[in-house]
Amino acid sequence: MKVKFCGITxxxxxxxxxxxxxxxxxxIAQPGQIRYVAxxxxxxxxxxxKVPVVAVKLExxxxxxxxIADYIQIHKVLENNxxxxxxxxxxxxxxxxxxxxxxxxxxxxxDKVHNAVxxxxxxxxxxxxxxxxxxxxxxxxPDAGLGGGIxxxxxxxxLKLNPAWIDVSSGIESTPGKKDxxxxxxxxxxxxxxxx
Numbered sequence: 116m117k118v119k120f121c122g123i124t125x126x127x128x129x130x131x132x133x134x135x136x137x138x139x140x141x142x143i144a145q146p147g148q149i150r151y152v153a154x155x156x157x158x159x160x161x162x163x164x165k166v167p168v169v170a171v172k173l174e175x176x177x178x179x180x181x182x183i184a185d186y187i188q189i190h191k192v193l194e195n196n197x198x199x200x201x202x203x204x205x206x207x208x209x210x211x212x213x214x215x216x217x218x219x220x221x222x223x224x225x226d227k228v229h230n231a232v233x234x235x236x237x238x239x240x241x242x243x244x245x246x247x248x249x250x251x252x253x254x255x256x257p258d259a260g261l262g263g264g265i266x267x268x269x270x271x272x273x274l275k276l277n278p279a280w281i282d283v284s285s286g287i288e289s290t291p292g293k294k295d296x297x298x299x300x301x302x303x304x305x306x307x308x309x310x311x
Contacts, residue, residue, distance in 0.1 A: 116282040119139035119280055120294065121142075121169070123150075123178040123281065126160055132294065144179070145174070159182060159209040163287055169184055170183065175200070178207075182290065185207065186206070188208070196227050202228060204230070207231070209234050209260070210232070214237060215238035217302075221285050225256070234252065234261075234264040235261050244263030244264055253276055253277070253278055261273050265286045266287075267287075267298050267302055274306065283302055
């Protein structure tokens with residue numbers, strides 16, 4: 116099972132996360148967000164780490180990071196025409212799916228996008244993911260990632276659902292935007308131990 120650490124705001128944390136064993140690193144590329152980083156920082160990170168770099172947006176305007184990131188993550192439910200538009204790009208996408216009844220219909224629409232994988236996350240920001248619905252969603256798309264409220268103390272609950280990867284942001288922080296090395300280490304140790 117793979118681990119994506121998200122909401123990284125500086126090169127030091129990016130390098131530390133990779134060294135500890137993270138498989139993907141996420142950077143918030145949406146202006147106005149608390150963990151926002153400018154595209155040049157994402158480009159710099161890409162030049163110093165070997166694992167895939169993900170640029171996270173909350174809307175469809177991702178041209179500024181299209182040529183920088185390995186993946187573009189769009190963290191909102193998209194309209195049909197927006198999903199179809201993604202097929203015109205050669206980029207790889209990670210698409211948010213809410214762990215809700217709406218998500219059960221929406222996750223099937225993502226199949227239309229040939230270059231996208233789903234990320235099952237909380238239906239409402241700041242709340243824990245609904246693990247019962249997440250399980251149903253993972254049955255539909257076993258390649259999906261799972262996020263939403265993961266911490267070193269509860270990560271086992273998420274691993275029981277056997278997602279392809281997990282996505283952790285605030286659960287590995289000492290303060291917003293600053294990653295905690297011990298928390299990152301604990302997540303990696305639990306995931307890698309469970310995977311063996």
